[in-house]
Amino acid sequence: xxxxxxxxxxxxxFVSLCACGSTAAQATPAPTSGSTSEPVPPADEAxxxxxxxxxxxxxxxxxxxxxxxxxxxQYNVGVIEKGNTAIVAEIIGEATDADLYEILPADDHYPxxxxxxxxxxxxxxxxxxxxxxxxxxxxxxxxDTIFIGAPVWWGDWPMILYTVFESTPLSGKTxxxxxxxxxxxxxxxxxxxxxxxxxxTIAKGLAITGTDAQNNPDKVQSSVASWLSELGF
Ligand SMILES: Cc1cc2nc3c(=O)[nH]c(=O)nc-3n(C[C@H](O)[C@H](O)[C@H](O)COP(=O)(O)O)c2cc1C
Numbered sequence: 001x002x003x004x005x006x007x008x009x010x011x012x013x014f015v016s017l018c019a020c021g022s023t024a025a026q027a028t029p030a031p032t033s034g035s036t037s038e039p040v041p042p043a044d045e046a047x048x049x050x051x052x053x054x055x056x057x058x059x060x061x062x063x064x065x066x067x068x069x070x071x072x073x074q075y076n077v078g079v080i081e082k083g084n085t086a087i088v089a090e091i092i093g094e095a096t097d098a099d100l101y102e103i104l105p106a107d108d109h110y111p112x113x114x115x116x117x118x119x120x121x122x123x124x125x126x127x128x129x130x131x132x133x134x135x136x137x138x139x140x141x142x143x144d145t146i147f148i149g150a151p152v153w154w155g156d157w158p159m160i161l162y163t164v165f166e167s168t169p170l171s172g173k174t175x176x177x178x179x180x181x182x183x184x185x186x187x188x189x190x191x192x193x194x195x196x197x198x199x200x201t202i203a204k205g206l207a208i209t210g211t212d213a214q215n216n217p218d219k220v221q222s223s224v225a226s227w228l229s230e231l232g233f
Contacts, residue, residue, distance in 0.1 A: 063098035064138060065089045067149040068158055072112030075182045077214045079112075084180040084213035085149050088206075091217075091224050092147050092178065096233055099138070105160060106132035121153045130163040137168060145174045148193065151210070152181040157189060165196040173197075176231065177205035180213050203231055 069083025077084070086102065093100045109131075111117045124131065140146070150161050175197055177189040185207040194202045206227045212219050 059099050061097055061099050062142065062144045063096050063147070064140070064143040064145070065093045065096075065098045065100045065147040065149065066103065066138075066164075067100070067147075068103040068160055069149075069151065070110060070117070072117070073114040074210060075114060076211050080214060083151075084208075084210035085151050087213045087217075088178060088180055088208050088220060088224070089147070089149050091221060092149075092228070095224060095228055096147075098147065099143075101138050103137075103160060103164060104134040106134045118154075121158065124159045125154050125156060129159050130166065131160045133160055133163055137164065140168065140170055140173070143173065145176065146170065147176045147178060149178040149180075150189075152179050152184045152187040152189075155184055155187050157192060162196075165193075170197055171199040174201045174203055176203040179205070179207045180210045181207055182210055
């Protein structure tokens with residue numbers, strides 16, 4: 001975990017340095033902690049998550065894709081209207097005919113600018129905050145298999161996922177983690193899921209870079225397809 005965070009820090013520093021010589025055609029330079037010079041879009045340019053949370057009607061599928069994702073300014077992709085993880089979640093959902101459920105914060109205090117978001121997220125991790133989620137989660141009894149996805153935040157799940165894990169018994173189910181990230185891969189999502197759910201089967205996870213999620217849909221489709229096939233879908 002520490003190694004993943006270290007790699008992320010090295011990566012953000014590297015991309016930030018590269019961005020100094022970048023052209024306007026490139027993605028918005030990735031802000032890094034401590035950096036002040038990057039152009040930061042106004043928060044209202046970014047589409048935030050929907051405030052209304054609907055618990056999905058039972059569709060008959062026994063597969064659920066549960067995910068957390070952010071729009072706004074994100075690492076190396078500029079200001080995005082659909083979150084990187086949301087894009088991957090939808091691809092998985094379509095390929096497996098699953099229901100989708102997006103975890104949203106009850107109080108959306110997360111900044112829409114990257115550097116500020118990293119600061120808030122780091123503080124939450126240090127404080128082991130358990131941010132409340134909005135609305136009611138789906139009725140998990142209907143599902144045997146649950147894909148659980150999120151962006152890697154400081155080498156770990158965003159803290160709101162732990163709020164879900166700690167309030168949601170899922171004994172006996174098959175849980176399949178997936179991440180989007182900027183270089184840290186799955187960042188131990190599988191191990192922390194196994195620790196939270198010792199009575200579940202944890203299947204092999206998938207890690208997709210945020211830049212591929214935004215800019216390379218064919219590559220992501222193909223990675224998801226081979227992963228699902230390996231898992232027996
Ligand atoms: C608060 C924060 C912390 C992050 N920490 C890491 C990290 O430790 N390792 C990494 O590879 N990427 C890290 N990233 C990059 C995100 O994981 C990546 O951009 C992801 O695709 C964002 O997905 P989303 O649009 O679904 O929120 C971080 C991004 C944010 C906002």
